[in-house]
Amino acid sequence: MTHRFSLSIFSLLFFFTTLSFAQDYRGRIEGIVTDQTRSVIAGSTVTLSNVNTGIKIIHKTSDTGLYLFDLVDPGSYSITVEQPGFGTFVQENIVVQTRGDVTVNAMLTTGAVQQNITVNEAPSAVQFNSSNRDLTIDSKMATEIPRFDRNPFKLTLIAPSAVNTRGEMQPFHSWSANSVDLGGSTNLKNDLLVDGMPVGMGQKNSTPPNTDAVQEVIVSTNSVDAESGHSAGGGISVTTKAGTNEWHGTGFYLGVTPGSTPPPTAPETASMRSVRICSEVRSATR
Incomplete structure (x- = not known):
């Protein structure tokens, strides 16, 4: 019984050790929402939209005005921030790279609900929260x-x-x-x-x-x-x-004919000839 229990524990540890080598490729988008006086706004509705797929994720800002979208797939996004009594803030052209950490801060202005502030300039791609080169x-x-x-x-x-x-x-x-x-x-x-x-x-x-x-x-x-x-x-x-x-x-074709390649400078072995033949007919499509 003890032997079986030890074997089960070892197998479980080996399984989780193997999984621990995986690294998440997804990034994150974070920021703070403030008004014109730089005071934080809690409870704002922040919507993250994937430009390519149309998928939307909605979060609320915390008591300190912060929001965080974690595990974001690399791609192009836009962010919309809404709060009653303030104009709508829209940030476009957000590019999330692999394991990227993008900061998008929003400043809301008081006014009618239908008033929108749209920022087309892409946010800084500099990774301030990572020391990797x-x-x-x-x-x-x-x-x-x-x-x-x-x-x-x-x-x-x-x-x-x-x-x-x-x-x-x-x-x-x-x-x-x-x-x-x-x-x-x-x-x-x-x-x-x-x-x-x-x-x-x-x-x-x-x-x-x-x-x-x-x-x-x-x-x-x-x-x-x-x-x-x-x-x-x-x-x-x-x-x-x-x-x-x-x-x-997309599709592509790759073909190398014997007449377009220079002659070998040394006697061609059987393995070298097989490599050359494979290179002549290689093709693929997707």
Whole structure:
């Protein structure tokens, strides 16, 4: 009986230890609501709207005028603040990055209910509440930067502290994803994440996501937060797109014919020939 109990406890601890390696990729939006005299306003209705999906979340400000939207998916948002006796405040063009912390303060003015104050200028993207040194690669860069291998993890090479450690150029080969040294540490100590979940990019044991499905890539050269404490190297976090309310898709074709490639400078082995043939016919669609 004691043996079975000990085994159950060990299994449970192992399960939760495995889950603890996951890092949440979602961010947060917070701020304070005040009036024209800088006095806080409690009980204001704050509505967070996702521009792409139309999903809305409603919160109330606290007694100190503070509000917080936690676990916010990366994307574009707008915030509306309403309070009886005050005009409506609207902040648009809010961009939440992976693990981002955006501050949006609202100042309400006294007046008619139908009076609106709309701010179109995007709030500061500077992460005041984090000490990480991150490089953000957005969706536009991920899809338009030309890469033969179509591997979003290799986009980290544009980071100043990134050094490629392998000449692997096969499309979708997962073993090349972690072949980048970050911040002076070795690639064997990097932390690779997709939507907050760790992915083992060893030899052919997983597949990197399609670059067309990537929302953004975050490259961290010093993972100092508690959630990243288990990694001694850099961090590469890929966030996939959450989708919209409209049907859309992309496609691509990659073909390399023997006539367009230079002849090998050394005798071609059987393994080298198989790699060349695979590169000639590789294609994919989404």
